[in-house]
Amino acid sequence: MQSIRKLFLLIIFFGANLLGGLAHAEKILVLNLYGGFMQPNSNLKAGLESDGHQVSVVVDSYPTTLATVAQDSVNGYDQVWIYMNDAAPTRVAQRDGLKQSIIEYLNGGGRVYLQSEVGCCNAAAIFIRDLLTTVVKPSSVLANFDHSVIDGGGQALINNAVAGAYGGEGLCRAVSTSAYRETSGVRTQNQIVTSTDKLESTVAAFFPENDLNAGAGRLVVLGDINFYGPGFGAAMPVENLALARMFANILQGRQVISTCPLAEADAFTVYNLGAVMQTTSVLLNDQENRFNATAATVSNVTMTRVGNVLNSSGVAELGIDLISSTGGIAVQPSVLNGTYKLTYRICQKSSTQSCVVSVASILVQGPTAKAVPDDFSATPFFTSIGGVSESVLANDNINGIAASSQNAVVTQQSGWPAEISINGEGVISVMPNTAAGDYALTYQICMPPPRSQICDAAIATLAVRAIIVQAANDDYSSAPILSSSGGTLPSVLINDTTNGVPASVVNVHVTSTGAWPSGIKISAEGVITVSGGTPAGKYSLNYQLCSLADPTACSIASVTMDVEAEAVPSGPTSVPSLQQSAVVTLSLIVSLVGMRRLRRRRH
Incomplete structure (x- = not known):
């Protein structure tokens, strides 16, 4: 009986653990510190718990310490979410104590989500700035870190690999927002949400263990996106709850891969010719999965029109509709000239929760x-x-x-x-x-x-x-050519033009005209060659230039040159006189006689 009782207790114990929580479930403490418009939506607790987490919410009460919480396996919390909207001068000490407690909590391996108010409470912004300066490595937060107010609205979009790895399917839709406090001045790889209004502004930043000075803990910092809509009791939009789930996954390190589609805006122009007009498909610039750039087609996504098609005055136009089978837009001939907006949604066929919305602009014109x-x-x-x-x-x-x-x-x-x-x-x-x-x-x-x-x-x-060819006369007589050896003269085209452009083989044709000696030639480049043996003399010869574009446009010029014979020494040749010859002969005889007598004396 005792053994049966023990077995029954074991079944209850293990059954409670199997049914009461999931393997990825964590304990999360939510601190709503005078949150005001920053307080967490009432749906946040239920939404995180539906994902398997255990969530406790504490309102307007600073914890004495968080350092031991992360180390307490029974009563401690794996994650602490802080919604900061407290600027009361009477609670400066509590805020300073919380900042120190967060530092110790992170150093002990704790995970923190931190969010501040928009513009009312600079003390909250300073709190986050000082905290990041203390716990985050300078290499991760740039010198121009900013947590200032940004007016205006728009949408915050998931934009990088971190969101893609931890966001799941719910991140496919843009996050609604009216205003936010930016968290800019961080590296691109630390950004997880940015603004579509100001693409350079970071809305949410994530700092993993290796970006923290202590090498432990995880931190997500969020500028005020007004996630939870105007009014404290407003229902949390599905896409905003999905973003909160992503933050929980990031802090936990639990990967839930996103497979969101991408729908880009379209602009079409159609001409009303009295029959139904049809645009090309809105899917041509869309993607079924933007994390791996899979093209969207009618085979992997579904398309539906969202609301009415509106003209520029906001009036519904029933003559324009989306063709879900092709992705084209049909325009009836009854539609008046003007610009119309058609909002459409595409969803992955593999998951009806993965959807995105975009807008197509249609300009209708008469025949032109x-x-x-x-x-x-x-x-x-x-x-x-x-x-x-x-x-x-x-x-x-x-x-x-x-x-x-x-x-x-x-x-x-x-x-x-x-x-x-x-x-x-x-x-x-x-x-x-x-x-x-x-x-x-x-x-x-x-x-x-x-x-x-x-x-x-x-x-x-x-x-x-009109083509004007101008050939100018050339005189080369100052550089004569020898008749015996011949030679060449520079091109006659050097000073010629056609319509003011220097003449050359690309725009003119050169020919000799009139009588030229057989030993003198002119080339297509205008170079004159004189062959060896050409009779000496002064020559004046004519050549003609004609335009290649218009062979009838011609001009004639002359070229003057000298051909000279070989040079002859000047003066008569000297011939010895008879008296001079006799003296020379007598000198030779005397010399010979003298040489013979000298030889005899030696013998």
């Missing part, structure tokens, strides 16, 4: 033709040869679609000279012998019948230029 001015003057036409332009339709449109001969009728308006015309393709033709000048010509595009009254006009600017 848009002609845009063209400037072809950078590539001029030439009077002698004429030519054709690119199509003026290249930058025009009909109902937002590129204009072409298939959807636009092109006509020239008054003021066009007879030598210039435009065809149905929008190509301008300039006939040869068109007078040189600058032309600004008006053309018109119209929709085909039955909407041929829908037209627009624009100006096409073009330039017609």
